[in-house]
Amino acid sequence: MKARRKRYRNRNKKWGKMLLMTGIAVFIIFILFNFLGRFIPSEEEKKAEDYKKAAEMAGCTWQELVTYDTVRYENNLKNVNPYLSAVDFVKMYYEIYNYVETENGGYWALVSGGTLSDSSSIWSWFGLDSGSDLNAVLKASKKYQKPEFVIRFSPKELNDLIIEKGFSEKQIQWLDRLMTSGSLDEMLGSSYALPDYIESAEQGYFAWPTPALHVITSKFASARKHPVFGITRAHNGVDISGDNAEGSPVVAIDNGVVISVDLNGGERGINIKVQHNIGNDIWISRYQHLSTVQVAEGQSVTKNTTIGTVGNTGVGTGPHLHLELTYNGVLIDPLLLIVDK
Ligand SMILES: [Zn+2]
Structure with missing residues (x-):
């Protein structure tokens, strides 16, 4: 009888201990998640980071890139891919060479070259789907790092881009106001149409x-x-x-x-x-x-x-x-x- 009671008490103790441990574990996990949550960037912060990175890759300023999209997409940047917009900002210069064998060695002869000044001609030159973003374009260009090719990207002027894209008078005014308002951080923080x-x-x-x-x-x-x-x-x-x-x-x-x-x-x-x-x-x-x-x-x-x-x-x-x-x-x-x- 005594032994049975003792065993029962021990079992109760064991359950209590487990419950306590579980409680502590849950509490620690809860605190940890709360703490880590602060370091997980918000959607806006991620978007701002992407705009900065994409602009750096294209060689333009991120203000130019954000302004361009803000006007095009009427302030609604939620579903916009900055790396795709960045393709519009680049033009590509290329040269293609052919190796010509001669008796005393050989040389690289220029076969063709030119400048591609809009995104569709860049996509088609690389055989990429239209709508490929700047990451895809740069990745494709890496395959041409061979002696027979020279490929260089350079950024366009925002003024040239808006002419190329046929911005309306109204859109240009909107764009000018944005470029001088100094409110881009704020705009990214709260994208609303x-x-x-x-x-x-x-x-x-x-x-x-x-x-x-x-x-x-x-x-x-x-x-x-x-x-x-x-x-x-x-x-x-x-x-x-x-x-x-x-x-x-x-x-x-x-x-x-x-x-x-x-x-x-x-x-x-x-x-x-x-x-x-x-x-x-x-x-x-x-x-x-x-x-x-x-x-x-x-x-x-x-x-x-x-x-x-x-x-x-x-x-x-x-x-x-x-x-x-x-x-x-x-x-x-x-x-x-x-x-x-
Ligand atoms: Zn004031």
């Missing part, structure tokens, strides 16, 4: 917010050194200033409703938010560091009407307007959508 009415706006969809001020003093950036705090942080909008900025009018960039007037906005200073409903889209423009406000919460405003004046309230280095813009809740570079006419 902009609606048609934005894409088709020739001169920027929204109105310029400061009719008398035309100097962009700071652009939208995912991270920049803050002029006052000295630390690196995102700049979520665009700063506009100019001569006699203090008291200069600020206008609504589109028809909308004033959803907030904040007279005590901390580092934002006096600021106004206006909501613009366009179809199912919600755009919110926010005007910061104002000196005066000329609208009230709930008030409807029309495009280009004065809503306040430029000031230096909150934290800043001098009177300027800081304009922020969100599209369905996503911060977006205002310079992509407003053009100083």
Whole structure:
């Protein structure tokens, strides 16, 4: 009887121990996965890395490559292969030689040569399927590392490429704005398609917010050194200033409703938010560091009407307007959508 009880107790102990060990193991695995997860790059980070690598292989800048795709694919880079786009950026120079035997040795005689300046002629020269990416093209070219061939790749100018591809006037304007907006990091971080009415706006969809001020003093950036705090942080909008900025009018960039007037906005200073409903889209423009406000919460405003004046309230280095813009809740570079006419 005693022995049986003892055996029973021992078995119970053994089960308890196993349960504890399993618990600890599960816990360790859980912590490990959480920890490792931080080092697994996100989809956007992977895409950005691929753009950089593909551009390096093609010899262009990654900004050029991203901009080219952003315009072609209307901001939707999700299913785009950067290495395929990179083929468009290269032209190929080749020479073919033939060995000619002579009595005193022999020599390599040039048989033919030329420049292939578009992707389809490069694919067909190598006998590759159309749609082969730059990895495949470079791999194919390795087979020609023989004395009878010379093959060299060089990058095209973006300007030449857009002519070759027949970019429309609208697309070229879009591309120019992207190349000067400095927001490519941000764009890659949040690839979303902009609606048609934005894409088709020739001169920027929204109105310029400061009719008398035309100097962009700071652009939208995912991270920049803050002029006052000295630390690196995102700049979520665009700063506009100019001569006699203090008291200069600020206008609504589109028809909308004033959803907030904040007279005590901390580092934002006096600021106004206006909501613009366009179809199912919600755009919110926010005007910061104002000196005066000329609208009230709930008030409807029309495009280009004065809503306040430029000031230096909150934290800043001098009177300027800081304009922020969100599209369905996503911060977006205002310079992509407003053009100083
Ligand atoms: Zn600012």
